Amino acid sequence: MLAHFTPLGVLQTAILFFAVWSVWIYTSWITDSLDPERTPDPGDAVRSDDRGPVLSTSIPKAFESRGLAFALAFVGMQVGRSVFTVASIQV
Numbered sequence: 001m002l003a004h005f006t007p008l009g010v011l012q013t014a015i016l017f018f019a020v021w022s023v024w025i026y027t028s029w030i031t032d033s034l035d036p037e038r039t040p041d042p043g044d045a046v047r048s049d050d051r052g053p054v055l056s057t058s059i060p061k062a063f064e065s066r067g068l069a070f071a072l073a074f075v076g077m078q079v080g081r082s083v084f085t086v087a088s089i090q091v
Helices: 007-033 043-047 052-061 067-089
Strands: none
Touching: 007 052, 007 067, 052 067
16 A cells, blocks of 8 residues: 555555455354364365465555456455355264
C-alpha cells in the first residue's frame, strides 16, 4: 500500500488482507473445533495449506503478473480445507 497510496491501492490492500485473513481464520477455527482423537490425521489440515508460500509470495504482484498464482493458491487452500473438514466429520 505504501507504493500505491491511492484509493485503489487501499482497496487492493484490503482485498488481499481479507483473503489471507479468511484462509487463516477458517483454518484455525476448523482445526480447533475438531476432536484430535477422532480426526484421521490432524496434519492433513496443515498439509492442505502447502499452497501458503505461493499465496504469500504472490501478494506483491497479485494485481499484476502473479494474480493467477494468488487466486489458484487461495482457491486451493479453501477447497483443501473444506475437503479435510468433510473427511474429518465423516469419520
